[in-house]
Amino acid sequence: MEPRLKAKNECSKCMINQDVFERIQGKVLTAPERVNKRGTKPCLFGKGGTCCHVCNMGPCQIVEGVEELRGICGATAATVAARNFGRMVAAGTSAHSDHGRGIAEVFYHTVHGETEDFEIKDEKKLRMVAYYFGLDYKKPVKELAKEVAVNALEEFGKQHGELAFIKRAPEKRQQRWRELGVVPRGVDREVVEMLHRTTVGVDQDYRSLLKASVRCALADGWGGSMLATELQDILFGTPQPLRAVVNLGVLKEDMVNVTVHGHEPEVAEALAIAAQDPEIIKEAEKVGAKGINLAGICCTGNEVLMRRGIPIAGSFVQQELALATGAVEAMVVDVQCIMQNVATVASAYHTAVITVSDKAEIEGAMHIPFDHKHPVESAKKVLREAISRFPKRDKNLVYIPPNKMDVVAGFSHETILYILGGRFRASYKPLNENIINGRILGVAAIVGCDNFRVFEKTHAELAKELIANNILVVVTGCAATSIAREGLLSPEAASLAGDSLREVLEAVGCPPVLHMGSCVDNSRILIALTEMVNAGGLGEDLDDLPAIGCAPEWMSEKAVAIGNYFVGSGACVVFGPNFPTEKSQIATDYLFHEFYHIFGAPWVVARNASEFANIMIDKIKEKRKNLGIDK
Ligand code: CUV
Missing domain, CATH: 3.40.50.2030 (Rossmann fold)
Structure with a gap:
């Protein structure tokens, strides 16, 4: 088949700064041109998760249901797809968590007086973290910070017990995790175990592999990533709304x-x-x-x-x-x-x-x-x-394009609490009330990368569709930047929201799309969702909430880890434009259906913005129905 990008500048990614792109063409080869040269289809052998390369009898191309096309060892497509999925989760978890460890080390140096350049900027958060570490959080700051630093570093190498932040999840979710045996111990331990399980000849049941991948992913979301976010906030300040510019x-x-x-x-x-x-x-x-x-x-x-x-x-x-x-x-x-x-x-x-x-x-x-x-x-x-x-x-x-866009960013969960929760009540109750009375239909997260293989403007189109349907949107990562470029991160964009959402937004003066930060800051979304459960009226666990996440242009393995910890935490995640296990129907069905029974949330795949929007709106409506607030 002819490559789809016949003309030079057909893809949405080149169009972002087409004038700049044109200037470099012919000089140095760039990513859009590589896509063009290779044809629009990625490696067919590897795509879909059933290329097995964990040993030297292969690599084996495996085809589901074809006995002769199992691995030399007999591995089925489901095993291979689950194994590759688990390895992606482990890689993603390691990346976020090694970032977390790096920050824990900077934190350690800082509070031990080994660097004078940084300082404690958020004492309140320091005490909150100390509380979850089981420390005497009322101690003088200096002493407490040292203990927090040691405890934070120990979370990575812990061999037994549970990660400290697991206790931040709703009670019911914690119980479910304990019953399923997926509560992460130390962050490093879960990554190592996942890599071990997926070497040749170890865990060879896709169900066991996929369940284990959740334990590893939870070590990311409620461990490495959450530690990164919290320690960075303590050290560099917890974000508050501010105006800025992008592009x-x-x-x-x-x-x-x-x-x-x-x-x-x-x-x-x-x-x-x-x-x-x-x-x-x-x-x-x-x-x-x-x-x-x-x-x-x-x-x-x-x-x-x-x-x-x-x-x-x-x-x-x-x-x-x-x-x-x-x-x-x-x-x-x-x-x-x-x-x-x-x-x-x-x-x-x-x-x-x-x-x-x-x-x-x-x-x-x-x-x-x-x-x-x-x-x-x-x-x-x-x-x-x-x-x-x-x-x-x-x-x-030199050519600096004129393109830039004003944004309001800085929506940490604490800030959202303050703005949407009301100055005096500091709880998510007012947000929940707006969801219960139907002014806000639900909450959707658009997160993750942007990807040269996606030729449409999925992020912004999807965001527009969701807010028009009165769904409050939160964003992180490159999805946030991509949506920011389209002007949706400014309070004025509230005019694009459905009538009832717009009323709520205009009353508090905030944009319809809230920028919650970087990829490790997806942990902020976990906490925000938990706070919604705690505020009451929307069920007892994360899977009760009319909330959903997606990564429409995922690229990095980290996105797989993030998606998997959201699903494991009870929030449905829609991925696109493809899914990493899709060449094994069996493994994919397990993630798309069985996970719903196990964790209360499934993985889903969608191909384009309107498919994403339809799935997400339907899921939110389904949750509202279950809660009896669909009137
Ligand atoms: Ni961590 S992981 S492309 S920068 S969001 Fe951006 Fe965000 Fe994906 Fe990478």
Whole structure:
């Protein structure tokens, strides 16, 4: 079949900044063109989860129901698909959790006085976390913070018992998990066990594998990710609503542009502090710039957008294009979702791609190791490199597109509590009341990546459809950036909401789509949902709520881990445009149907925005009916 992208610029991803995309075409190969060259179909052998490569008798191509096309060892398609699914969950969990551990280490250094650059910014949250660790949370802050640091690090290597934050889930959910034997012990232990189970010749029952994948995923959602979010909030501040700007138009012609890309906010926070240092500003001025302009990409961007209002230059699919503006002096990258090609694109300009993590180097990039005990010092080194590149900027190559969009971000669960819950009652009760009386039909989360293989604007179209149906939408990750670009993260976008949702939004002055942060911040959604259960009137467990999640353009393995912990927690998740196990009907049916009986929530797949919307609206209506509030 002919590749679908015949014309150069047909895909929605190239259209985001088409003018920039056109300038780089023919110069360096970029992702949309690679899609074009390869044809629009990914590897047919591997797609759908039934390519088995866990041993050297294969790789085996397995076809469901065909005896001769089982693995050499006899593995069925269901086993292989479940095993691959489990491995994706383990990889995703490891990524979020190693990020969490990294922050726990920064936290440890900070509270033990080994770095002076950071401090405790949210004491209330520190005490809350201490409470869940079973500590005497009324102790003086300094002493308590040290104990929290040790406890946080121990959550990763814990061998027995339960992760501390499991206790934050609704009582009924905890009981269900205990009965099913899926309560995670230590984060690392669950990841290791998942990898062990899925090596050749261990767990070979798809049901057992898939159930175990939930235990691993829960270690992400209620463990690694939640620790990352909470410790980052304690250290860098819990987000509050703020105004900011997104899209490539945030780059500045007269400043040293530094993009921060990846996931961990530590480096970006240090860069933000260093960029305000008078000495650094002076150095920038010396080379003819007005100062340093920081802009985010991917989830590092979401982290500093949420807490500091630092603009976002782009989502995952815009990373190469940010460099193709010719206006970026340095792209500083930490971990995850950094395309190797950024180094190649940068080499066509004066731009430095600077890796800073000791876990992630890229061929062709510059490596400046980050000293976690002196973050701001390291940040200054990075900025000096960027400043040194400014005079080398080729004005003929510079093109900053005019596109930018105003957004309101910073909706931590605490903030939502305050805004939608009412200033004096600090509970989700008023939100629940609006759901019960039908003004708000339900809540939907649109999360996860954007993906060069998806040619439509699924995120924004879906968000518009949901809010028009009076569903309050929360977003994280690159889905948030993608929806932000379309203007849905501003209070004015309330005009696109259905009448009754609009009334509620206008009364509190908030946008119809609430930006809750980065991918690890999906843990905020778990807590928000739990608070909705606790506020009463909407059932006793997460699977009772008229709430649903989706990742319409998932790309990273991390998205699979996230989806699986939501399903395991009782929230239905719709994935698209394809599903990782779909070549095994048996394994897929188990996730799509049996999981509903086991966890109270199924996985679902949808192909395009209207399919997503229909499924999500129907599921929310079904929950309302079960609750008896469908009148
Ligand atoms: Ni963690 S995981 S592309 S940056 S959301 Fe963006 Fe978000 Fe997916 Fe990566």
